[in-house]
Amino acid sequence: xxxxxxxxxxxxxxxxxxAMTTPAxxxxxxIDCMRVAEQEENAGLRDTMMGLARAWLRIALMMxxxxxxxxxxxxxxxxxxxxLN
Numbered sequence: 158x159x160x161x162x163x164x165x166x167x168x169x170x171x172x173x174x175x176a177m178t179t180p181a182x183x184x185x186x187x188i189d190c191m192r193v194a195e196q197e198e199n200a201g202l203r204d205t206m207m208g209l210a211r212a213w214l215r216i217a218l219m220m221x222x223x224x225x226x227x228x229x230x231x232x233x234x235x236x237x238x239x240x241l242n
Contacts (some may be wrong), residue, residue, distance in 0.1 A: 178200035180217040 187210040194206035 169228035180220045183213045183220065187211075187217070 190206045190213065191211035194203045194210065197203045197206060
């Protein structure tokens, strides 16, 4: 099995920009990981994919809490980004 990640050539560089991922997108990442785990015969890879799914869900929950609390406060938004990095 091969998993690929498509990244724009200039993403995250001085000329490119990172797009903010939403909690809903993180939940979709989790669902994708669970689907891969469900199909995987290798127990180690299955466990790894489920661990990734849990991590994506935790991030989505954290963002839900902080985004709701942060509103449009740029300082709070920076605090959240720093905590996730």
